[in-house]
Amino acid sequence: MKKLINNPNDVVDEMIEGYIKAHPNQVRRLEENKRSIVIASETKENKVGVLIGGGSGHEPAFMGYVGRGMADGVAVGNIFASPPPEPIVEATKAIDKGNGVVYIYGNYAGDIMNFGMAAELAEMEEDIDVELVVVNDDVASASSEEKEKRRGIAGEFFVTKAAGAAAEKGYSLKEVADVARRTNERTRTMGVGLTPCYLPQTNEPSFSLKENEMEIGLGHHGEPGVEKGELQQADQVADRLVQDILNDMAMSNGDKVAVLVNGLGSTTRMELYIVFRRVEQILAKQGIEIYRSYVGNYSTSLEMGGCSVTLTNLDEELISLIDAEADCPMYAQL
Amino acid sequence: MKKLINNPNDVVDEMIEGYIKAHPNQVRRLEENKRSIVIASETKENKVGVLIGGGSGHEPAFMGYVGRGMADGVAVGNIFASPPPEPIVEATKAIDKGNGVVYIYGNYAGDIMNFGMAAELAEMEEDIDVELVVVNDDVASASSEEKEKRRGIAGEFFVTKAAGAAAEKGYSLKEVADVARRTNERTRTMGVGLTPCYLPQTNEPSFSLKENEMEIGLGHHGEPGVEKGELQQADQVADRLVQDILNDMAMSNGDKVAVLVNGLGSTTRMELYIVFRRVEQILAKQGIEIYRSYVGNYSTSLEMGGCSVTLTNLDEELISLIDAEADCPMYAQL
Incomplete structure (x- = not known):
């Protein structure tokens, strides 16, 4: 497959560089971690944060979902690989307004582990409340009796949209998480x-x-x-x-x-x-x-x-x- | 190449059917011609119309450029083939508010012929003033000495954006056409x-x-x-x-x-x-x-x-x- 890339090891970082340069009024990269991207403008006072993330290669997911009324931040992994806890924690710190952050991610072993670890770190070291929402909309990936084994795919768009709108409307941490979970259940x-x-x-x-x-x-x-x-x-x-x-x-x-x-x-x-x-x-x-x-x-x-x-x-x-x-x-x- | 289609002869019409059903608040198809699509909502009184069109297969161009502040209508051709005059004329009649319509299309023999014929029909039979704007942004397709031979490609997006905004702001027919031509010259x-x-x-x-x-x-x-x-x-x-x-x-x-x-x-x-x-x-x-x-x-x-x-x-x-x-x-x- 012919690809318009430079060094294959640099594709994710170069993509992020281009992304930030293309949309400087909408998104910015954290100095603390080059794989953490957050909304560029000031968000509403007391707003619950919505953080997403996952492997690269699914563009516009997940990076492209950051914006007003959608996610406040994203942790970007390597291609098809979960981001480690560090960019998740840094993004969490950047977007928290004192009322906590909802993490939304797909049901994959790496994401479960890394977002879970990041939540513990954010709560213990930064005193930030975190709610975890795991998306598992892919009907094909397990039977309805084992729905908890299903993977998350395109339905994460609707979960992020609903949660982002709820956070923008001033819902509490628990309420945003509940909306996200209910959207997932109905998707x-x-x-x-x-x-x-x-x-x-x-x-x-x-x-x-x-x-x-x-x-x-x-x-x-x-x-x-x-x-x-x-x-x-x-x-x-x-x-x-x-x-x-x-x-x-x-x-x-x-x-x-x-x-x-x-x-x-x-x-x-x-x-x-x-x-x-x-x-x-x-x-x-x-x-x-x-x-x-x-x-x-x-x-x-x-x-x-x-x-x-x-x-x-x-x-x-x-x-x-x-x-x-x-x-x-x-x-x-x- | 594997394709998600039904009968290959039906791809354009089925695409249009799906498009109209997907976005009923934004676009509608004319009863007079199934290859004419116009903006669904009422546009401003006295607004100059902006009409685009060309072959299919370039999606979102050109169908996807119809909307408030962009084009008012589009004539949809077969794949990589110019639309004939009929859908162009019907769309012209539908979007004209008495102040004329600007046609924007790429510099291809079929489009030149068909949009030209449509303009004559609109002017003679419907008394609608038409201005023709031919886009030729493709540097590779002829030397700068023969710029008039150059084809129109992606730059049509900017030409349509500028013309659509000018029409929405209340520019006259001549002014909208001038903006479109100047955008083309600078693209x-x-x-x-x-x-x-x-x-x-x-x-x-x-x-x-x-x-x-x-x-x-x-x-x-x-x-x-x-x-x-x-x-x-x-x-x-x-x-x-x-x-x-x-x-x-x-x-x-x-x-x-x-x-x-x-x-x-x-x-x-x-x-x-x-x-x-x-x-x-x-x-x-x-x-x-x-x-x-x-x-x-x-x-x-x-x-x-x-x-x-x-x-x-x-x-x-x-x-x-x-x-x-x-x-x-x-x-x-x-």
């Missing part, structure tokens, strides 16, 4: 992988599929999915992804959802809108109302080919949080 | 292609390059560039692209520019920010101030690999237009 994602991504340092494919083969439920880092098979048409793929979600999270006529059709990297917006078209048809047939739609690259796996569908079953409070204004460097660039 | 783009895209109907690559080869100046539809060579590091590529632009458009210490580092489809945001990092370094060294940065997929060639760099040399008026608020479905999705 499901199913994806399909078509073509692999290539880690810059090895330039090896993250998995292999035959020509004209797809894998349902393939993980964000190339983890095995639930089923390999011949590549189907977009409508059939969308049918399968939505059906798996609805089988896992019962919804009723009249429910309102937020929908995210997310590209994994190299899949075109044309294809994503074709998939969305079918998702809308299926939901309309079941009387489920799409309250808001998101179509594009929100959480990628480098240049992986494929997409995921995320549904969040909204309640009245989540609707008001989804509606709230937000501003992030990787969006709203007009 | 240059240079790109590099790494990997081809595949047309859905043939699934053939748009060009061929050897493993580890790149092509400087490769066109938006796979048109030949100015030089093939071994893939270089991101910094060297950025150096070359920016140098070619500065050789073509003299800039001075203290000038302010808008920068767009645009992905062609499958190139990751990580790479685009690494390229941006170097662009910023080069401009800083020359005392050129980056007033505003855009990094992401603004004008693609399906899943082509590579990027382009666009610089617009801003004056005071263009700064105020770049700063103006805008809202489009394919951006600002938070």
Whole structure:
């Protein structure tokens, strides 16, 4: 895979350098740790902090979610690798306004360990209250009986959006964490992988599929999915992804959802809108109302080919949080 | 190339269906022509209309540029093919408020012909004044002595932004067209292609390059560039692209520019920010101030690999237009 990079060991730091230089009014890097990025402008007095983070390679996640009404800070790991506790703790100190910080991250062993350690350090050494919220929206990664084993993928966007809006509205630490957890509970994602991504340092494919083969439920880092098979048409793929979600999270006529059709990297917006078209048809047939739609690259796996569908079953409070204004460097660039 | 599509002949219409369903508060399709999309909300009384269009396959261009403060309407062609006059005329009729419409499109034979014919029809049959603005920002596609032969690529984003803001501020037809033309005159783009895209109907690559080869100046539809060579590091590529632009458009210490580092489809945001990092370094060294940065997929060639760099040399008026608020479905999705 041809890549526009310099030394493969420098991709994350050079990306961050470019990011900070591109959006100096919106984000800044901490002097204390070059992998800690926080919102550049002053946030509201007494606001609860929202901190996210994870491995790189999922851009715009997670770095791109930092902004007013979204996350206040992010700890940036190496590609597909959790950030260590240090950048998490430094970002925590920078964004805490005295009312504590909510950590939101995906359900991966490294993130669980590092965000957990960082929370202990922040509480013991800095006297900052921390709430941990683990996202596990990926239906394919474990059965509903073992939901606690499921990985976090694109649904983290909605969890961050709801928590960020709640914090901006002045919710307490516990309330922001509760909103984030409830959003996670009401969110499901199913994806399909078509073509692999290539880690810059090895330039090896993250998995292999035959020509004209797809894998349902393939993980964000190339983890095995639930089923390999011949590549189907977009409508059939969308049918399968939505059906798996609805089988896992019962919804009723009249429910309102937020929908995210997310590209994994190299899949075109044309294809994503074709998939969305079918998702809308299926939901309309079941009387489920799409309250808001998101179509594009929100959480990628480098240049992986494929997409995921995320549904969040909204309640009245989540609707008001989804509606709230937000501003992030990787969006709203007009 | 594996694609998430249904019948390859339906990709454009199904994409539009999905697009309209995804963003019903922002865009609507005309009943008179299914390839005409206009802004959904009522625009300002007496506002000059801004109409764009071109082939599909460049998403978010051009469909994604329709919104308040940007274009009022778009005519959507088949993949890499100009729209015929009919959808252009229908969109013109829908967006005209009595003060005329500015057409903005790239310098391609099909677009020149079809937008020209549409303008004649609109003027003769509908009594709507039309101004034509042809974008030709691609430095690689002809020498500076033959600038009128140059193609339009990613720079159309800035031309549309400036014209859309001017129209929203109440500029006259002539004034909006002048702003658009001046933006075009002050805009240059240079790109590099790494990997081809595949047309859905043939699934053939748009060009061929050897493993580890790149092509400087490769066109938006796979048109030949100015030089093939071994893939270089991101910094060297950025150096070359920016140098070619500065050789073509003299800039001075203290000038302010808008920068767009645009992905062609499958190139990751990580790479685009690494390229941006170097662009910023080069401009800083020359005392050129980056007033505003855009990094992401603004004008693609399906899943082509590579990027382009666009610089617009801003004056005071263009700064105020770049700063103006805008809202489009394919951006600002938070």
